[in-house]
Amino acid sequence: MLKLLKWIAAGLLYPLGFFFLIGMIILLIERTPMFLDPKFAGFWHDVEAYHLDLDDKKTLGELTREYGNYAVTYYVLEPGHTMVYLPSEQAAFMNLLSHMISEKARKGKSFASEAGFGLLTFMSVAMVLRLLQRAVSWLACRSQAAQNMRRRYFDTIAKHRLRWVAAVFAMTLIFCWLLAESMMSVPLERKGMTVIDLTFALVVLAYFGGFWTYLVVQLIDSLFLMFAVDPHRSCWDQLLAILIMAPILSLVYQNSWTTILATAFTALASDLLMKWSLMRRERSPMPDDNAKAQLAFEPE
Numbered sequence: 001m002l003k004l005l006k007w008i009a010a011g012l013l014y015p016l017g018f019f020f021l022i023g024m025i026i027l028l029i030e031r032t033p034m035f036l037d038p039k040f041a042g043f044w045h046d047v048e049a050y051h052l053d054l055d056d057k058k059t060l061g062e063l064t065r066e067y068g069n070y071a072v073t074y075y076v077l078e079p080g081h082t083m084v085y086l087p088s089e090q091a092a093f094m095n096l097l098s099h100m101i102s103e104k105a106r107k108g109k110s111f112a113s114e115a116g117f118g119l120l121t122f123m124s125v126a127m128v129l130r131l132l133q134r135a136v137s138w139l140a141c142r143s144q145a146a147q148n149m150r151r152r153y154f155d156t157i158a159k160h161r162l163r164w165v166a167a168v169f170a171m172t173l174i175f176c177w178l179l180a181e182s183m184m185s186v187p188l189e190r191k192g193m194t195v196i197d198l199t200f201a202l203v204v205l206a207y208f209g210g211f212w213t214y215l216v217v218q219l220i221d222s223l224f225l226m227f228a229v230d231p232h233r234s235c236w237d238q239l240l241a242i243l244i245m246a247p248i249l250s251l252v253y254q255n256s257w258t259t260i261l262a263t264a265f266t267a268l269a270s271d272l273l274m275k276w277s278l279m280r281r282e283r284s285p286m287p288d289d290n291a292k293a294q295l296a297f298e299p300e
Contacts, residue, residue, distance in 0.1 A: 210267030
């Protein structure tokens with residue numbers, strides 16, 4: 001029965017993951033030029049001012065003249081949450097916040113259900129990435145040593161990683177709740193936002209913000225496996241991913257270093273904790289070794 005439920009879940013989640021992964025890549029290609037255009041340097045602050053009725057709020061006419069019809073329609077008047085899937089803290093947060101305020105005004109509902117679907121979407125996309133990594137590494141690992149290393153790599157993930165993913169999720173949830181408490185303001189409360197709404201929003205942003213770093217780590221791990229190098233015996237894959245992504249996140253998508261480190265935590269912490277656990281287990285003596293050591297020092 002359990003196996004049947006797993007097959008049903010996989011049959012639902014893998015198509016969802018493929019659909020969203022393709023959509024996220026298309027969005028990344030389509031929306032990245034917006035971050036490179038100097039005209040949009042202050043756009044997300046103006047979106048925040050408009051939706052929260054701040055003192056420097058601009059009228060719709062002023063926004064349209066400055067940024068154009070398309071940007072005002074899709075990010076101010078009818079905000080969806082497409083920017084959530086892009087690695088930009090300000091764009092993702094303001095796009096999601098605008099969407100939440102709009103939904104609150106129309107339906108008065110909490111963001112919890114949408115956040116649950118967002119996390120389910122992230123899980124499905126992560127499953128698809130792992131499936132693609134299996135396929136790519138299978139094609140790349142030609143030598144017997146590389147194939148054996150690949151087998152051990154995925155066996156280790158299947159056996160040990162899930163508990164650390166759960167631990168990191170719990171830590172992320174607590175951190176986002178504390179951050180939401182500190183971020184709550186009178187303008188947010190006036191728009192009907194609660195700490196719970198803000199907490200769920202920050203959790204979704206933390207995971208999707210770290211998604212692209214997570215993708216780079218999997219590509220690096222596949223390269224390591226191709227040369228029969230075990231990614232679980234060092235932190236070079238995570239370090240290289242940060243060195244690749246940090247300049248892009250900072251210079252292109254205008255993220256603060258605090259956000260870069262926070263999203264790197266959600267993307268990398270579960271793997272780092274798993275590696276730490278495995279290395280600690282290897283270094284600690286086995287029960288049989290302890291018994292032998294005690295016998296060796298016992299007087300005759």
